[in-house]
Amino acid sequence: MPSQVTLTVNGLTLSVPAGATVAVAVAMAGQACRISTGGEPRGPLCGMGICFECRATINGNAHCRSCQILCEPGMEVTTDE
Amino acid sequence: MSEPTSDVAHDVVIAGAGIVGAACADECARRGLRVAVIERDIVGSGATAAGMGHIVVMDDSDAQFALTRYSQRLWQDLRPQLPDDVEYEQCGTIWVAADEEEMAEVWRKHDCYKKRGVPTEILDAQTLKRLEPNLRDGMAGGLLVPEDGVLYPPCAARFLLERAQQRGAELHLGASVAEIGEGHVRLTDGSEIRAEVIVNAGGASAPELTLGIEIKKRKGHLVITDRYPGFLRHQLVELGYLKSAHSLRSDSVAFNVQPRRTGQILIGSSRQYGAEHTEVDNDVLARMLRRAQEYMPGLATMSTLRVWTGFRAATPDKLPLIGPWPQDKSVFLATGHEGLGITTSLGTAKILVDLITGAKPEIPAEPYLPSRATKECTHA
Numbered sequence: 486m487p488s489q490v491t492l493t494v495n496g497l498t499l500s501v502p503a504g505a506t507v508a509v510a511v512a513m514a515g516q517a518c519r520i521s522t523g524g525e526p527r528g529p530l531c532g533m534g535i536c537f538e539c540r541a542t543i544n545g546n547a548h549c550r551s552c553q554i555l556c557e558p559g560m561e562v563t564t565d566e
Numbered sequence: 567m568s569e570p571t572s573d574v575a576h577d578v579v580i581a582g583a584g585i586v587g588a589a590c591a592d593e594c595a596r597r598g599l600r601v602a603v604i605e606r607d608i609v610g611s612g613a614t615a616a617g618m619g620h621i622v623v624m625d626d627s628d629a630q631f632a633l634t635r636y637s638q639r640l641w642q643d644l645r646p647q648l649p650d651d652v653e654y655e656q657c658g659t660i661w662v663a664a665d666e667e668e669m670a671e672v673w674r675k676h677d678c679y680k681k682r683g684v685p686t687e688i689l690d691a692q693t694l695k696r697l698e699p700n701l702r703d704g705m706a707g708g709l710l711v712p713e714d715g716v717l718y719p720p721c722a723a724r725f726l727l728e729r730a731q732q733r734g735a736e737l738h739l740g741a742s743v744a745e746i747g748e749g750h751v752r753l754t755d756g757s758e759i760r761a762e763v764i765v766n767a768g769g770a771s772a773p774e775l776t777l778g779i780e781i782k783k784r785k786g787h788l789v790i791t792d793r794y795p796g797f798l799r800h801q802l803v804e805l806g807y808l809k810s811a812h813s814l815r816s817d818s819v820a821f822n823v824q825p826r827r828t829g830q831i832l833i834g835s836s837r838q839y840g841a842e843h844t845e846v847d848n849d850v851l852a853r854m855l856r857r858a859q860e861y862m863p864g865l866a867t868m869s870t871l872r873v874w875t876g877f878r879a880a881t882p883d884k885l886p887l888i889g890p891w892p893q894d895k896s897v898f899l900a901t902g903h904e905g906l907g908i909t910t911s912l913g914t915a916k917i918l919v920d921l922i923t924g925a926k927p928e929i930p931a932e933p934y935l936p937s938r939a940t941k942e943c944t945h946a
Contacts, residue, residue, distance in 0.1 A: 522793075522828075540792075548792045548869040 492560035507551035507562055508532070508539045516564045518551055576600050576736075578922065579751050579761035581743045581775060584614040585719055586900050586907055587767035588726040589915035595733035597919055602736040602759060603727065604743050604751065610723030612769050616876020618788065618824055618832055619719040619908050620801060622659055623711060625678050629885055629933030634906060635684065636929050637913035638713065644912070651721045653827045659714035659801045660689065660698065662705060662821070662861065668805040669706040676709055686711050700797055700864045716801060716824050719908045726911075743768075746775050749896040763922050765898045766891070770877040772901040776891060779936070781902050784880040785838040787851050792869040795829030804861060817841070819854040821861045833858050833865065835905075839880075846873050878904045888914050888934040889921045898922060899936045 489500040494514035501510045508529040511518050517526030518539045529539040529552040542563045543549040551562070578594050580587045583605035594601035605611075621641045625631045641654070648654050663669040672688060679686045687710040694701065694708045731737055742754040746766060751759045766776050770783045804821040817838040824832040836854045841847065851873060859866045881887060881902040891897040900918050903910055917934065920927040932938070 546867055547794055 487558075490556045490558050490560075492556050492558065492562060494562045495564060501556050503556075505556050507541060507543060507549070507554045507556055507560070510556050511539075511541060511551055511562060511564060518564055520565050576602050576759065576761040578602075578763045578765060579604065579759055580765040580767050580900075581746060581751065582612075582767035582769060582772075582901075583609045583723070583727060583737070583739075584612050584767065584769050584907070585610060585723040585726070585911040586769070586903060586914055587765070588723040588730070589911040590765055590767055590900050590918055591730040591735045591737075592726040592733075593915035593919045594922075595730040595735040597923065599919070599922075600734070601730065602738060602761070603730070604738045604741050604753070604759075606740065606742040608739060609727050609737075610720035612771070613876050613878060613907060614723050615720045616786070616788070616874060617719060617878075617905070617908060618822070618834055619717050619722075620659070620824065621654075621715040621717060621909050622801075622906070623679070623684055623714065624906065625675065626884060627933075630906075631678075631682060632929045633886070633910050633913050633934065635682065636916075637910045640912035640916065641715070641717075641909070642713070648717075648722070649725055651718065652725060653718040653721070654715060655717070655825075655827055656713065656715040657800050657825055658710055658712040659803060660694070661709040661711070661805050662694070662701065662802055663707050663709075663805050664861075665706050671805050672707060672709040679711070684711065685713060698799060698802065700862050701802070702861060702863055705861075710800070714801060716826070717908070718826075722908070743775060746897060747894050762896065763898055764896055765900050765918065767900045769901055769903075769907070770879040772879060772887075772899065776897060776899065778893065779887065779891075779899065779901070780882055781887075782839055782880045783842060784878040784904065785836070785841040785847075785875055786834065786878060786905070787836045787846060787854055787873065787875050789833040789851070789855065789870050789873050790826075791831045791833065791865075792871055793829035794831060794868060797829075797864065798823055798825040798831050798862075800825070802861070804857075817850060819850065819857050821857050823858060823862065823865075830871075831865070831868070833870075837878075844875050846875060879907075880904045883938075886910060886914060886934055887936045888917050889931060889936055892937045 491500045518528045518541045527538045530536045534553040539551045540548045541551045577599040578601045580603045591603045623634045689708040744754045745752040746764045773779045801824045819836045822835040887899040887902040917927045
């Protein structure tokens with residue numbers, strides 16, 4: 486298993502350590518996972534899949550809990566949706 | 567019945583502040599009647615809050631068509647005055663035909679609507695796919711009814727009732743009606759209100775106040791998803807709905823989805839007789855969602871927020887009960903709207919108040935008169 490995984494966050498390519506969650510990749514890219522309906526940036530609050538604040542679009546699937554999903558090679562993550 | 571303890575004489579007292587009771591109160595107040603509304607819970611808390619909230623024309627019968635179209639026009643007239651939170655969207659309905667047999671029904675429906683002046687558009691398979699790309703491949707086509715719409719019913723009910731109050735209507739929340747009749751409304755706390763006319767707008771609970779009304783509770787389930795803007799653009803209903811919604815089986819499911827302004831998707835529908843408990847029935851829910859996924863496979867990966875149930879007030883002939891109750895001249899009914907109460911609330915209110923005041927309704931009221939139901943009762 487390679488020690489680094491390469492994926493894109495909002496079109497930006499970055500490498501993260503294998504085993505990192507998507508929430509980590511989004512943080513490393515300097516992005517918020519999503520913007521609330523009130524216009525506020527949101528990210529992982531509980532880090533254990535309960536609070537739903539870390540939702541992001543992964544490979545076209547909206548509302549994925551990024552703190553619960555491990556990065557995979559070639560993954561396309563988009564936020565602010 | 568004991569002597570009235572209330573000094574205030576009302577022209578009309580309405581039992582129930584669902585959207586039908588709210589619309590009736592609004593119409594009474596508009597015409598200068600002294601009206602009070604009694605609601606045991608909060609405004610729009612029953613089937614009004616539980617239902618989908620479509621403003622649709624339906625053609626199961628001439629009378630159903632007349633009332634839904636009349637009411638849809640009234641909603642269109644009211645639309646500029648509706649506050650933003652009512653979320654009225656004229657998204658249109660597409661009746662989806664899965665095969666050529668259902669496509670024949672598209673043509674029949676198109677002719678029927680056209681004859682009655684309702685615009686529709688026949689969609690071939692390609693056009694349907696272009697309008698709703700998330701429907702599965704292989705659909706035969708559909709019928710677009712562009713003037714149909716959706717709204718958020720609890721806020722619509724609240725708007726109607728607040729407007730009635732601005733015109734002098736009284737609202738009694740948290741008061742339960744124990745008994746109505748002979749010009750009196752008795753509350754469970756023992757107090758009484760006098761009125762010339764008492765309107766039973768109790769929805770599926772209406773038989774508790776007026777014994778002998780032929781209304782059955784018809785349970786439904788709904789699911790709402792998270793926000794997926796753009797996934798769905800129109801209300802979609804399967805044409806197989808016509809078979810399933812009226813089957814004599816005790817329960818049925820049909821594909822019916824609605825886009826909400828938030829980007830959320832409301833997924834229905836189910837129909838069950840004889841299920842009086844409010845709990846979610848997982849078997850019915852699973853069948854309903856499987857049916858929805860057969861039409862829109864993309865629903866399968868969506869995140870849903872809530873599942874709930876509600877009770878439609880169903881009559882044997884699928885038409886509401888609007889007008890005087892033959893067994894008590896002070897009692898009028900405005901109930902039995904089944905799955906169409908949001909649409910038909912406004913037409914119901916006009917007809918009801920016409921009948922109360924002796925005015926001529928704009929559409930013939932005979933098909934909705936409660937007297938037709940009691941005639942049927944004698945044969946039952």
